Amino acid sequence: MISIRKITREKAVEEAQREFITHIAHELKTPLTSIKSYSEMLMDGDIDDPEMKKEFYNTINAEADRLTALIQNTLSISRIEMGGLALNKGLVKTDWLAEDSLAAVETSARKKHHILEKNFPEVFPNLVGDKELLRVAIINFLSNAVKYTPENGKITFSLIDLNDMVVFEVSDTGLGISEDDLPHIFKRSFRSSDPQIRDQSGSGLGLAIASEIIHLHGGEVEVESRPGEGTHFLIRFPKEDYYIGKQ
Ligand code: ADP
Numbered sequence: 001m002i003s004i005r006k007i008t009r010e011k012a013v014e015e016a017q018r019e020f021i022t023h024i025a026h027e028l029k030t031p032l033t034s035i036k037s038y039s040e041m042l043m044d045g046d047i048d049d050p051e052m053k054k055e056f057y058n059t060i061n062a063e064a065d066r067l068t069a070l071i072q073n074t075l076s077i078s079r080i081e082m083g084g085l086a087l088n089k090g091l092v093k094t095d096w097l098a099e100d101s102l103a104a105v106e107t108s109a110r111k112k113h114h115i116l117e118k119n120f121p122e123v124f125p126n127l128v129g130d131k132e133l134l135r136v137a138i139i140n141f142l143s144n145a146v147k148y149t150p151e152n153g154k155i156t157f158s159l160i161d162l163n164d165m166v167v168f169e170v171s172d173t174g175l176g177i178s179e180d181d182l183p184h185i186f187k188r189s190f191r192s193s194d195p196q197i198r199d200q201s202g203s204g205l206g207l208a209i210a211s212e213i214i215h216l217h218g219g220e221v222e223v224e225s226r227p228g229e230g231t232h233f234l235i236r237f238p239k240e241d242y243y244i245g246k247q
Pocket of ligand 1: 185
């Protein structure tokens, strides 16, 4: 009985992995198809209008960014799954983490005329963790805020240093999340069926990977949202002592 159950479970895992690979391949194909067709039109010399040319280059650039984000998330997932719980831990300076994550979304926020407000402490605390994975997690919250907030909205990014915790807050004045969708947003491949959300490109992996990374660091994430008004994510990380060498 035990071995049958084990085989059934292995089959289910294999099936989930197959589905995941199909999903990723499909997600990679969409931006590549559009990069290829826009660049072909430009190369054929069919486009004379300079404004239109500019728009085509912008689309190619945005699609390349989309590919980079997807590959980054896929690599993080495979690193976590293959490496088990082995994080590449070190001292993480949160000024670097916050500024670098913000820099990754600044161009797209500017294009949408968003106000990007930051509330940072005078003295930044340190965290112990895997800096590349932490950066992937924070960028996913920020890029969602930009993606799902219509033009002229406001994104607020705060870092709060508490006694035993470092808290990141990402708030937006965007589309919000419905009560029906809210329990599912951290599941792999979940995307809302709301056409306004579907209008934005996405793979449904961002929040799943972000929450995995946060939990691997002993942290927690909470979300509050009002459809039509905006969304607020609260991410808490415990402060840990970091000793170099043996004590
Ligand atoms: P993706 O953005 O690629 O669809 P995510 O895993 O990052 O995937 O997010 C899952 C879903 O959660 C999104 O499709 C969207 O429905 C919802 N969501 C996440 N962040 C926000 C936000 N800031 N505002 C509105 N909806 C959001």
